[in-house]
Structures are given as structure tokens and as C-alpha cells.
Amino acid sequence: MTKNNNASGPVLSVSDLSLEFVTRRGVLKALDRVSFDIARGEVLGVVGESGAGKSLTGSAIIGLIEKPGRLSGGEVRLNGERIDNLSPEAMRKIRGRKIGMIFQDPLTSLNPLFRVGDQIAETVMAHMNVSRAEARARALALLTEVGIPAPESRIDAYPHEFSGGMRQRVVISLALAAEPDLIIADEPTTALDVSVQAQIITLLKRLCRERGTSVMLITHDMGVIAETADRVAVMYAGRVAEIGPVADVIRNPQHPYAAGLMGAIPALKKNVGRLAQISGSMPRLNAIPPGCAFRPRCPKAFDRCAAERPDLMQAGKSRAACWLVDQGVPA
Amino acid sequence: MNSGMNAHMNSGSGETLVASRDLRRVFDVSSPWLERVLSGEKKRLLRAVDGVSFEIRKGETFALVGESGSGKSTVAKLVVGLLPPSGGDVTFEGIAKGRQPEAGSVQMIFQDPYASLNPRWRVRDIIAEPMSALNRPADPAARAARVGELLTLVGLSPLDGEKFPHQFSGGQRQRIAIARALSSEPAFIVCDEPTSALDVSVQAQILNLMRDLQEKLGLTYLFISHNLAVVRHMAHRIGVMYLGRLVEVQETEALFENPQHPYTRLLIDAVPDLADIGRDRVPVQGEVPSPINPPSGCTFHPRCPLVTDICKAQAPAFDGRTACHHAGKAFA
Ligand SMILES: Nc1ncnc2c1ncn2[C@@H]1O[C@H](COP(=O)(O)OP(=O)(O)OP(=O)(O)O)[C@@H](O)[C@H]1O
Numbered sequence: 067m068t069k070n071n072n073a074s075g076p077v078l079s080v081s082d083l084s085l086e087f088v089t090r091r092g093v094l095k096a097l098d099r100v101s102f103d104i105a106r107g108e109v110l111g112v113v114g115e116s117g118a119g120k121s122l123t124g125s126a127i128i129g130l131i132e133k134p135g136r137l138s139g140g141e142v143r144l145n146g147e148r149i150d151n152l153s154p155e156a157m158r159k160i161r162g163r164k165i166g167m168i169f170q171d172p173l174t175s176l177n178p179l180f181r182v183g184d185q186i187a188e189t190v191m192a193h194m195n196v197s198r199a200e201a202r203a204r205a206l207a208l209l210t211e212v213g214i215p216a217p218e219s220r221i222d223a224y225p226h227e228f229s230g231g232m233r234q235r236v237v238i239s240l241a242l243a244a245e246p247d248l249i250i251a252d253e254p255t256t257a258l259d260v261s262v263q264a265q266i267i268t269l270l271k272r273l274c275r276e277r278g279t280s281v282m283l284i285t286h287d288m289g290v291i292a293e294t295a296d297r298v299a300v301m302y303a304g305r306v307a308e309i310g311p312v313a314d315v316i317r318n319p320q321h322p323y324a325a326g327l328m329g330a331i332p333a334l335k336k337n338v339g340r341l342a343q344i345s346g347s348m349p350r351l352n353a354i355p356p357g358c359a360f361r362p363r364c365p366k367a368f369d370r371c372a373a374e375r376p377d378l379m380q381a382g383k384s385r386a387a388c389w390l391v392d393q394g395v396p397a
Numbered sequence: 398m399n400s401g402m403n404a405h406m407n408s409g410s411g412e413t414l415v416a417s418r419d420l421r422r423v424f425d426v427s428s429p430w431l432e433r434v435l436s437g438e439k440k441r442l443l444r445a446v447d448g449v450s451f452e453i454r455k456g457e458t459f460a461l462v463g464e465s466g467s468g469k470s471t472v473a474k475l476v477v478g479l480l481p482p483s484g485g486d487v488t489f490e491g492i493a494k495g496r497q498p499e500a501g502s503v504q505m506i507f508q509d510p511y512a513s514l515n516p517r518w519r520v521r522d523i524i525a526e527p528m529s530a531l532n533r534p535a536d537p538a539a540r541a542a543r544v545g546e547l548l549t550l551v552g553l554s555p556l557d558g559e560k561f562p563h564q565f566s567g568g569q570r571q572r573i574a575i576a577r578a579l580s581s582e583p584a585f586i587v588c589d590e591p592t593s594a595l596d597v598s599v600q601a602q603i604l605n606l607m608r609d610l611q612e613k614l615g616l617t618y619l620f621i622s623h624n625l626a627v628v629r630h631m632a633h634r635i636g637v638m639y640l641g642r643l644v645e646v647q648e649t650e651a652l653f654e655n656p657q658h659p660y661t662r663l664l665i666d667a668v669p670d671l672a673d674i675g676r677d678r679v680p681v682q683g684e685v686p687s688p689i690n691p692p693s694g695c696t697f698h699p700r701c702p703l704v705t706d707i708c709k710a711q712a713p714a715f716d717g718r719t720a721c722h723h724a725g726k727a728f729a
């Protein structure tokens with residue numbers, strides 16, 4: 067798999083990805099025909115209700131689905147080549163080398179027993195053909211790049227000797243170590259204070275701009291998405307409800323769930339009075355209604371919504387899975 | 398409270414309900430005594446709350462914001478009496494018997510609705526517990542009827558009383574926690590990050606409910622959150638905490654329009670907002686220093702863009718609005 071065999075196509079292409087959990091009480095559909103692309107250098111934000119399947123989508127892409135979960139359909143392509151059917155060994159090579167990962171808790175990505183410089187250098191050596199000295203020099207360059215002050219004196223420190231924000235910087239440098247094409251960041255700033263969060267987001271944005279790395283940014287924080295993402299996907303009950311350019315999805319959502327979500331977020335710049343509220347809660351995975359999964363909570367549902375499942379349809383610059391779009395009615 | 402109005406149209410009656418005066422709380426975070434003696438280490442004290450004074454008016458929502466570790470939860474625990482203060486005091490005008498608030502008149506709602514409800518109790522018993530503790534109302538049938546009313550009030554069904562907490566979602570559990578807090582008919586509720594564990598759409602349901610209840614019942618809230626947008630939505634007045642101290646207190650709109658303390662300004666600027674599509678933020682430099690060994694003078698000085706020599710030497714006094722030697726000055 068060479069970097070340039072598909073330079074014009076998307077870095078990541080997910081199509082009709084489905085994932086099930088086989089439990090004693092039956093089969094749960096946790097992801098149901100999820101499709102989206104991420105272009106080179108693009109930041110795709112992924113938002114949606116807790117339990118909607120955002121993290122599972124990320125795990126499925128990097129081949130980290132644990133039993134009783136299993137992929138039951140669709141495919142994942144990286145630079146045009148399928149990666150969902152690779153052996154665990156081949157997938158391990160792709161993780162780190164082609165796809166970097168950043169999780170909410172920096173400690174899950176760092177080994178507490180090893181000095182951070184050694185961890186970064188190990189990753190560099192595992193994926194690139196360099197000497198130990200070169201790998202260490204690269205670790206130092208990475209720590210500098212992510213804004214660790216006085217990196218020469220911090221390179222031999224252990225993870226617990228860093229503050230939360232500095233630790234997350236170390237994780238980012240680890241994710242970048244092998245110059246991956248794609249970074250999957252799952253709630254990378256949720257555990258951090260706003261002021262530190264702003265530092266990390268600024269850093270991520272700068273890195274994608276300068277290196278052309280693509281990012282799948284999973285977060286609950288629409289504010290972070292507004293600032294960082296080029297496009298955004300809104301997930302609901304294991305499906306993509308809407309996907310489109312960030313400004314369109316935020317200012318002019320087409321799917322009623324996306325519209326409800328945007329109205330529910332208190333704004334910093336103005337007081338909206340009463341917040342829009344979506345009544346009820348997301349269905350359990352074993353009780354997703356037929357037709358549109360949002361129908362029981364949807365203020366605009368009509369007959370067709372209960373009978374047929376809507377697929378993503380073009381709606382302005384976005385695509386939304388809602389029958390209203392087919393009828394030409396805005397959400 | 399003038400009912401029927403948006404909670405932001407008024408800020409209570411002007412009468413003080415709760416007042417904190419020079420509240421302090423120190424934690425001893427030293428290593429165990431023997432270890433300390435052997436290693437010659439000194440006692441280490443953490444000033445989690447270091448001289449905090451504020452007043453909360455009847456019917457208003459007073460919010461505390463600040464970064465993690467700034468002392469918000471410690472203030473909450475001191476106010477409801479879950480922790481004894483190391484100095485200063487809290488008084489409850491109007492709802493006090495002597496120095497103590499009247500039984501049941503102060504309640505607290507916690508961040509984590511999973512941890513704060515007893516998993517083995519039925520919801521009706523959880524909600525009735527404050528009434529049983531006070532034996533008010535004394536008639537069990539009246540208590541049962543009130544549980545049903547409270548469940549309806551928070552948007553659940555009286556039939557839900559039979560269920561156990563695990564049968565509810567996070568948002569529903571927070572509704573149960575609110576019903577429980579309301580059951581002793583409190584005048585004052587301390588809410589410590591009541592929606593931080595919830596999804597934004599569930600958060601909207603809970604915040605709307607809390608505002609409706611305030612209007613209906615004339616409740617007074619101390620509302621703690623690290624989310625400035627949530628606080629702007631809920632509060633009439635806001636106190637900003639930094640390293641155990643209040644650095645600014647203002648009416649909500651004034652705070653956002655005209656923040657006086659450089660930390661407040663940087664904090665407002667650091668929050669990503671839906672209105673800022675594609676904007677690059679100017680992040681606050683540096684990280685929150687250790688409260689065990691706070692910086693000299695103004696504790697914000699190592700991160701402050703306005704810092705001068707006096708800031709390093711002398712802690713600025715609180716002037717009623719803010720504590721800063723260069724309050725309101727423009728950033729260079
Ligand atoms: N081992 C499992 N067995 C059954 N269901 C599971 C299992 N693991 C995850 N799920 C379910 O899959 C769904 C999707 O979970 P996922 O973690 O992807 O949600 P999310 O969108 O990332 O939510 P959050 O915002 O809370 O992180 C959830 O409803 C979860 O309960």
C-alpha cells in the first residue's frame with residue numbers, strides 16, 4: 067500500500083459499515099450502514115447522542131472491535147484499499163503507521179512504566195527504518211512540535227510527571243510519530259480544562275494544516291467542531307443522520323435530530339432563553355423502530371417515516387437521512 | 398420572584414438568602430507522618446478555598462465557574478455543611494434557625510446521577526427519603542401522594558416510583574435526583590455540575606426543567622459548572638474562581654459584555670462557540686499551577702498578559718467586582 071496510489075481519492079472511505087453484538091437476548095445492531103469519506107487534510111467532526119455509535123465507528127475503522135461485536139457488512143478503505151478484511155497482524159501495522167489514535171484519557175495511550183521519549187522512539191522505530199539515535203532525535207522534534215516546553219529536559223520523564231494537558235500533547239506526538247495519513251481522535255479534549263482544551267485544538271488544527279493529515283474528530287462539543295471541522299457527521303442510533311459542511315449543518319440542519327441537537331446547545335454569545343429540547347430518549351439498540359430510527363421523537367414524522375428507512379439524500383450542500391428532504395420540506 | 402418571566406429578566410428579590418464570609422478550607426496533603434519524619438519533608442497544606450465571600454439573593458441563580466481544581470465543589474460542600482470550614486462562615490438569612498439552616502431547607506444535586514442514587518432502593522423510596530428523615534408530612538399516605546406529584550413535576554410518571562434506578566437513563570436519573578432534592582421543599586439548592594455527565598440534548602431537558610421549577614417554586618440556586626455557556630444560560634450572577642479565590646463577581650450580562658479580570662476574559666475567549674465556525678482561538682498560555690504551592694502575589698500572574706511587578710509581589714484586593722491590579726485594561 068503506497069501513499070500515492072490514490073492521491074486524488076479520499077484518505078478514508080467507509081461504506082455501509084454495519085456492526086452487531088450477538089448477545090443472549092438477540093442480535094443488537096450497533097452500526098447500521100454507516101457511510102462517509104474523509105478527504106486528504108480534512109477534519110471530519112462526528113457528533114451525536116451518547117451511545118449513537120461514534121466510538122464504535124472509530125474502533126471499527128482501526129480494527130479494534132472486541133467480541134461479542136462483529137462487522138456484519140460494508141467496507142472500510144484507506145487510500146483506496148480495503149482494510150476491514152485484513153489479518154490482525156496486518157491491521158496492527160496500519161495502526162500507528164497509517165492511522166494514529168488519540169483517546170480521551172491520555173493514560174490509556176501511554177505506558178506508565180516507560181519514559182515518554184522512549185515510547186515515541188519505539189513507535190518511530192517500529193514503523194520506520196531508522197536507527198535508535200535518529201528515532202530519539204525525531205522524538206525530540208515531535209515533542210517540540212506539539213509545544214512541550216524545554217523538551218530536552220522532559221524527554222526522559224515518565225507520563226505521571228506531566229499534567230493532563232501536557233500528557234495529551236505527548237499522546238498527540240505519539241500519534242504523529244510515524245506520519246500517519248489519518249488520525250482518529252475520540253474526545254481528545256473532554257478531560258481537559260477549557261483553557262488547555264483550546265491549546266490542544268489549536269495544535270491539532272495547525273498540524274493538519276501543515277502536514278496535510280486527515281482527522282476524524284469525535285466529540286460531544288459542538289463548539290470544538292465549529293472551530294475545527296471542515297465537515298461534520300451527525301450520528302443517531304447507529305446511523306448517520308446528516309453529513310455536510312460544518313457551517314451548513316450548524317446553521318441550517320436538514321435532519322430534525324440535527325436541528326434539535328443544534329437548538330439544545332446553549333450558546334456563549336447570546337442567551338437564547340429556553341433551550342430547544344428533544345423529548346424522550348434514544349431507543350435501545352434492541353428496540354430501534356422500523357423506518358426512521360428518530361421517528362418516535364420526531365416532531366415532523368409522517369406515515370412514510372414508520373414504513374420505510376430513509377437513506378442519506380442530497381439536501382442543499384449536505385446529505386440527510388430524512389423523508390422530509392424527499393418532500394422538499396426543510397427541518 | 399415575578400412568575401411567568403424568563404428567569405433572566407429578574408435576579409431575585411434583592412433580599413439575601415445565603416451569605417458566605419471569608420470562607421476557607423485547607424486540606425492536609427502531607428505524606429504519612431512517619432514517612433515525613435524519615436524524609437525530613439515538611440507538612441503540605443492545600444488551600445482549596447482561600448477566603449471566598451459572596452451573597453446569594455432570594456430567587457436568583459448564583460453560579461460559580463472556574464477550571465478544574467479551582468475549589469468550586471469544595472465551596473459547595475462547605476455551603477451545605479458536608480465539610481466543616483477551616484475559617485469563615487456561611488449564614489442562611491430567612492431560612493435559618495439560629496446559625497443552622499432549617500431542616501430540609503437546603504438540598505444538593507450532584508454531577509453523577511449514577512453514583513448519587515442508591516441502586517437497591519425503589520425510586521419512590523429514594524424520593525421520599527428526605528421526607529421520611531424529617532417525618533414531614535407525618536402521614537405515609539401523604540408522603541406517597543407527594544412522591545407521585547414530584548415525579549410528575551420533573552416529567553416522569555407516578556408509576557416510575559416502583560422501578561429501580563438502573564431502569565432509567567442518565568437524564569431520567571438526574572430528574573429523580575431533582576425530585577428527591579425537592580421533596581423536603583427546600584428554599585435553596587446547591588447544584589454541582591448537574592448536567593456535566595449528560596448529553597447535550599438531555600442537558601437541555603434538565604436545564605429547562607430547573608428554570609421552570611425556579612419560576613414555579615421560587616427556588617434559589619447555587620449553580621456550579623465549568624461550562625461557561627451553560628452558566629450564561631442559567632445564572633443571574635456569576636462568580637469566577639481561580640485557585641481557591643473569587644477573582645470576579647458580576648451580573649451575567651455584564652460579565653460577558655465587560656469582563657474585568659484578565660482570567661475571565663481569557664476564559665470567555667477560550668470557549669469554543671457555535672458562532673465561531675472556522676475561527677482560530679487564542680489559547681490561554683500555561684496550565685493551572687499547583688494549589689499546594691501557589692504563585693506569589695496574584696496567583697494568576699504567571700499566565701497573565703497584563704502582569705507587572707506589583708502583581709508578583711502583592712495579592713490584589715477584591716473591590717466588589719474583581720481582584721486585579723490592572724482590572725479592565727486592554728490586552729496589548
Ligand atoms: N459489548 C457490547 N455489547 C452490547 N452493546 C454494546 C457493547 N459495546 C458497546 N455497545 C453499545 O454500542 C452503542 C454504541 O456505543 P459507542 O461507544 O460507539 O457510543 P458513542 O456514540 O461513542 O457514545 P458516547 O458519546 O457516550 O461515547 C452503545 O449503545 C453501547 O451500549
Ligand SMILES: Nc1ncnc2c1ncn2[C@@H]1O[C@H](COP(=O)(O)OP(=O)(O)OP(=O)(O)O)[C@@H](O)[C@H]1O
Binds near residue numbers: 425467471
Ligand atoms: N478531600 C480532599 N483532600 C485533599 N485535597 C482535596 C480534597 N478535596 C479537594 N481537594 C483539592 O482541593 C482543590 C479544589 O478541589 P475542588 O474539587 O473543590 O475543585 P473543583 O473546582 O470542583 O474542580 P472540578 O472542576 O475538577 O470539579 C483541588 O486541588 C483538589 O485536589
Ligand code: SF4
Binds near residue numbers: 660697701713720723
Ligand atoms: S493582578 Fe496582575 S497578574 Fe493578576 S490578573 Fe490582574 S493583571 Fe494579571
Ligand SMILES: [Mg+2]
Binds near residue numbers: 122
Ligand atoms: Mg464514545
Ligand SMILES: [Mg+2]
Binds near residue numbers: 469470471
Ligand atoms: Mg468539582
